[in-house]
Amino acid sequence: MPVYFVPNEGQIDGAAAFYVQGKDKTVYFTPEGVTFALNYDIQPRNRESVRPRAQALRPDSGRASSGGPASQRNAAVTEARTWAVKTDFVSARKSVRPEGSGATGTKISYFKGRPQDWHAGLTAYSAITYRDLWPGIDLVYKGDVDKLKYEFVVHPGADPAEIKMALRGAESAQIDEAGRLVISTPAGSFEDETPLAFQMTGERRDAVPMAFCLTEDGDAASESARTRSYGYGFSVGAFDPSRDLILDPTTLLYCGYIGGNGGDSVTGIAVDSSGCAYVAGFTSSFQNTFPVAVGPSLTHGSIGSGWDDAFVAKVKADGTGLVYCGYIGRAYNDWGGGIAVDGSGARQSPL
Secondary structure, eight states, rough: OOBBEEOOSSSSSSSEEEEEESSEEEEEEEEEEEEEEEEEEEEOOOHHHHSSSOOOOOTTTOOOTTBBBHHHHHBBBBEEEEEEEEEEEOOOTOOOOOOEEEEEOOOOEEESSHHHHHHHEEEEEEEEEEEEEEEEEEEEEEEEEEEEEEEEEEEETTGGGOOOOESSSOOOEEEEEOOOEEEEETEEEEOOOOOOOOOOTEEEEEEEEEEEEESSSSTTOOSTTTTTTTEEEEEEOOOOTSSEEEEOOOOOOOOOOOOOOOOOOEEEEEEEEOOOOEEEEEEETHHHHHHBBBSSSSSSSOOOOOEEEEEEEEOOOOSEEEEEEEEEESSSOOOOOEEEEEOOOOOOOOO
């Protein structure tokens, strides 16, 4: 499905002007910034602590009168939680509200409660723009199918150094050796790839040097991840100030987990010409929790818990699923040390 920016006309609470609803996340766009509500699962409690109830045991059977063995009642259950990561616009104009553009033709309706509370026929947009968010600078969000991306349009005479952001709700934010902005949260980690900048000369893109840079616009010393914040902006090289400058951070295409309830380690990732990702490593997770699919082997070869099998997995180019995922190993420790893929899609994974 394409990315739909839905206007908030009262069907949701809060100050969001638009939002994007995903399978495991919702993104809210407010005049002050953007909030990512990330959904994730944890298993911290057993069934009895999740849903307390009075239970009388029958001494003759050891079963609870509410039905089911006590061991089954105490089994761990998955608890869903949400973690919010907020991107604040630092020193930006407070009155700017995003505007929708590119009406998709799709109508979205909410029939909740009484008829007078319904919100029907809402127009979904393919992009939204914060115009003149900083002096002479627009911020545009758009997306298609598998990604949500953003870009800054720096109009003639404007200064890209005015662009300042602050991340709230992250456990850490850092720039790695490749120039990526890596953000860690309790709901998982994600990253923005090394950013690009360019100016157009007819149909030609003229590259402009650009990089992420951390700033002091935050409170990285806070003890709580929910209140901790990290400031960042962009360092931009020489460009022609008489023409529009486009700052185009390459955003996350997809993110997910490969693992089970044991120890899972990835030692190598490769990508083929079609964009499929190949992952190799080792795991102590057995097949009842590890996402085995097709081959090589769908059964962990270890003689008991605590031993590792190597594994190899192929992820679809759009990140929506696994083409295959399986084990390579026998009774004792087997580790995959890396992976490579050739032009025909053949894999090599040293053990």
